[in-house]
Amino acid sequence: MHFLGDHAAFVGAEESVFRLSGSGEISPVVVHSGGILCAASDRERIVMGGDDGKLVALDVKGHVTQLATDPKRRWIDNVALHPDGAVAWSVGKSAFIRSGKAEEKSLEVPSTVGGLAFAPKGLRLAVAHYNGATLWFPNMAAKPEHLEWAGSHLGVVFSPDNKFLVTTMHEPALHGWRLADNRHMRMTGYPGRGQVDVVERGRQGAGDVGRRCG
Secondary structure, three states: OEEEOOEEEEEOOEEEEEEEOOOOOEEEEEEEEEEEEEEEEOOOEEEEEEOOOEEEEEEOOOOEEEEEEOOOOOOOOEEEEOOOOOEEEEEOOEEEEEOOOOOEEEEEOOOOOOEEEEOOOOOOEEEEEEEEEEEEOOOOOOOOEEEEEEEEEEEEEEOOOOOEEEEEEOOOOEEEEEOOOOEEEEEOOOOOOOOEOOEOOOOOOOOEOEOOEO
């Protein structure tokens, strides 16, 4: 569930988002021609990826805009939003970023992308995958930084102070890195698989800017 303006928006498993007004009126909006695999919101729009290979946005007025289409119609199953309007999404082993200037860039990681998250400051993207996570500055020439930890990493989030990165694991565990020195933080013993809710708390009324992972 997300908020768009004065509406609550419930993203269905297939095809539609259901907008609920303050008066209780429900308005379905068709956004995909198949399953909806991921969603992220900043209260101005919900960006969603689907098994139809499309990345679409639903705005506060209920208008749908197609942002990208995978040429091979592969599943778009992760998405994240940056406060400046940039959007990231993934297809298989590839992560993509489109900035506010509509410049699209891509990065291929060693295995299928498990999750995406933007850093609180600057245009930096974390990409979770098998055996760790990759940190990428798409506007810099430097090589992406790989953070290693054996296992399947399914979701990722930065701490609000940008000092830590935490991933969810396939097993009931979390793993973290202190970004100043890449020191490991292993968190185990949970009764079930962890989940990550990526929340932007830097300004009043801000919405969730990454997808719910788990």
